[in-house]
Amino acid sequence: MTALTRGARKAGPAPGRHAGQSVVVALAEHATLLLLAAVFLFPLFHLLSRSLMTPAETISVPPTLWPSELRWSNYPEAWNSAPFGQFLVNSILVTTLTVVGATASAALCGFGFARLNFPGRNALFIIVIATLMLPDTVTLIPLYIIFRDLGWLNTFLPLTVPAFFGGGAISIFLFRQYFRTLPRELDEAAILDGANAWQIFRFIALPLSKPVIIAVATLTFLGSWTDLFGPIIFLNEQSKWTLAQGIASVFQAYYGRLEINHVAVISLVLVVPPLVLYALVQRQLIAGITPSGSGDRG
Amino acid sequence: MAEFRPDVPRAADRRTSAAARRRLREWLPGLLFVSPVVIGLLLFTIVPMLTSLYYSFTRYDVLSPPRWVGVDNYARLVTDPTFWTSVGVTVRYALIAVPLGLVLSGLLSLLLNQALRGISIYRALFYIPVVVPAVATAVLFSNLFNVRYGLANALLRGVGLPEYTWLTRPETALNSVIVMSLWTIGGSTIIWLAGLRSIPPYLYDAAAVDGAGRLRRIWHITIPMLTPVIFFNLVLGIIESLQMFVQVYVLTNGAPVNSTLFIMLNIFREGFTHFRMGYASAMSWVLFLAILLLTLVVFKTSGRWVYYEGDRS
Numbered sequence: 001m002t003a004l005t006r007g008a009r010k011a012g013p014a015p016g017r018h019a020g021q022s023v024v025v026a027l028a029e030h031a032t033l034l035l036l037a038a039v040f041l042f043p044l045f046h047l048l049s050r051s052l053m054t055p056a057e058t059i060s061v062p063p064t065l066w067p068s069e070l071r072w073s074n075y076p077e078a079w080n081s082a083p084f085g086q087f088l089v090n091s092i093l094v095t096t097l098t099v100v101g102a103t104a105s106a107a108l109c110g111f112g113f114a115r116l117n118f119p120g121r122n123a124l125f126i127i128v129i130a131t132l133m134l135p136d137t138v139t140l141i142p143l144y145i146i147f148r149d150l151g152w153l154n155t156f157l158p159l160t161v162p163a164f165f166g167g168g169a170i171s172i173f174l175f176r177q178y179f180r181t182l183p184r185e186l187d188e189a190a191i192l193d194g195a196n197a198w199q200i201f202r203f204i205a206l207p208l209s210k211p212v213i214i215a216v217a218t219l220t221f222l223g224s225w226t227d228l229f230g231p232i233i234f235l236n237e238q239s240k241w242t243l244a245q246g247i248a249s250v251f252q253a254y255y256g257r258l259e260i261n262h263v264a265v266i267s268l269v270l271v272v273p274p275l276v277l278y279a280l281v282q283r284q285l286i287a288g289i290t291p292s293g294s295g296d297r298g
Numbered sequence: 299m300a301e302f303r304p305d306v307p308r309a310a311d312r313r314t315s316a317a318a319r320r321r322l323r324e325w326l327p328g329l330l331f332v333s334p335v336v337i338g339l340l341l342f343t344i345v346p347m348l349t350s351l352y353y354s355f356t357r358y359d360v361l362s363p364p365r366w367v368g369v370d371n372y373a374r375l376v377t378d379p380t381f382w383t384s385v386g387v388t389v390r391y392a393l394i395a396v397p398l399g400l401v402l403s404g405l406l407s408l409l410l411n412q413a414l415r416g417i418s419i420y421r422a423l424f425y426i427p428v429v430v431p432a433v434a435t436a437v438l439f440s441n442l443f444n445v446r447y448g449l450a451n452a453l454l455r456g457v458g459l460p461e462y463t464w465l466t467r468p469e470t471a472l473n474s475v476i477v478m479s480l481w482t483i484g485g486s487t488i489i490w491l492a493g494l495r496s497i498p499p500y501l502y503d504a505a506a507v508d509g510a511g512r513l514r515r516i517w518h519i520t521i522p523m524l525t526p527v528i529f530f531n532l533v534l535g536i537i538e539s540l541q542m543f544v545q546v547y548v549l550t551n552g553a554p555v556n557s558t559l560f561i562m563l564n565i566f567r568e569g570f571t572h573f574r575m576g577y578a579s580a581m582s583w584v585l586f587l588a589i590l591l592l593t594l595v596v597f598k599t600s601g602r603w604v605y606y607e608g609d610r611s
Contacts, residue, residue: 026414029409029412029414030414032409033410033414033420036406036424037420037424040423040426040484041423041426043427043435043438043442044426046441046442046449047434050441059447060447061446062452062455063447063448063449063452105334105335105338108332108334109331109332109334109335111331112327112328112329112330112331112332113332116327116328116331117324117325117328118325118326118328118329118332119325121332124332124335124336127339131339131343132537133537133589133590133593134347134586135541135562135565135582135585135586136541136543137566137569137578137581137582137585138346138347138579138582138583138585138586139343139347140346141350141353141569141575141578141579141582142345142346142347142349142350142353142579143342143346144570145349145360145575146346146349148360162338162341162342164334164338165334165335165338165341165342166334166338166339172335196327197327197328201331222429222431226431226432226433226544228432228433228548229543229544232547232570233570244431244433247433247437248433248436248547251548252548260441263437263441264437264441267433267434267437270431270434271430271431271434274429274430274431275426275429275430277429278426282422282425286422286425286488289488
């Protein structure tokens, strides 16, 4: 608490009351933020610099920050050192199916919880939220057996089919919160015009819900693209591996022997799509995941 | 669960069948809309949960059918030193990483709550590590932490501090995992910021009129108004840290000498490396009950320290 108080005093609690603040303080704050941002972003810079180094440079003591010359040949070398092309295709397939299934079904469920009446609605919603507390392993061990008996192991079905059934507690929660903020009068007017629940959902609620659709789709993308637990349990055959799984497996199998410049190259391939997506939808994503919908920029 | 409205189940027994049909017509759209999650809960959560509970009372190696052993698995947990090691690792991580992350993200949010030019760019920058895949984060930090040619030690040498042993020694490996976890505090910072911005300025103005100094305003306005945010971040932090898996699986796989063997890693090993599914299920259930209990305790005590303003929803 003392740390919090001290930090708060320095920073000041209320936004918008710094109009008369001296330039010196503003400069000091900029300097602090720039320094901190540099520290936070340094690991990504590090990844980039390692991906362009010679093997010798990556293990030089003391370490160097930037390669003496850019070794672009690392990229094809690393990419061809394992079937990463296949892993990438697998990841794209799994992620696309998951995003579509999760976003669509979460939107339906969220609308049901937010706008429609049925017995046990609140109890059901609480149960959905409570699943957040359930460790994956409680369900994964039986699911492994079930999917094995169905012959689904080493297929993408265990990773994608469940997404079509609700898309996860957080996605449903976000849609529900968002639909609750839409004015009820819209529904009422549509009902007078003879619209049914599906038409209200499809032609009134959904077109107004771009921010939350983007937020849920992005979060699902990130979850699926980076998932490791599901793939290492359900996918044993190398030809079925996802990109994250491929990197993790190669990294663990060759730990210490694999050249770090190659690891950095593959890691970058894994990191870049989420970063690009984040850059594109950053504003909607932050607005979507912040409680009380305060997505306005200060 | 207590919010089940008592009049609802009885509604089906209403006098006329016409009324019942009308009710059904009214409810049908809602039931259809939530049917994906109802089916999903049933197929992918509730049935597996009950199966897992059953497995936890059996010996099951996947190849031969499960054999009932009563509470043997749970009894074995009590005396299994590896299990207690993993509990110790997870609890120590949660006790240090969660409060530390909470305080640091809180401080960061205060810094990011300034009316500075370009502040929204800074806000976006600090969230970037959150979108970096955990596998890549682990690979990255494994390189930074390398004691010989890693940059972490180079930095320490540079500022004249002694080198650290990072992931190579059991005493320091868990601390390294905690350091790595702090890279992603941008996630809770976003929640803090939303909380800070929802504090109505008139509260500060009123306090200033009453002659309250800056410190008193923070103590009596900012912190009480932020208790829901602290609460939210605390609950999420606990749940997440108890289920820590991917980063340590890639970074250390539990090494050195089980000093980073988180519970989830232990369960994964028992279940999917040694194929002791019954034992792994018992462990999963203990973890689930622990998470449930902790969350309930936080919720129960929250009435004492969490302040919800008026009846804003």
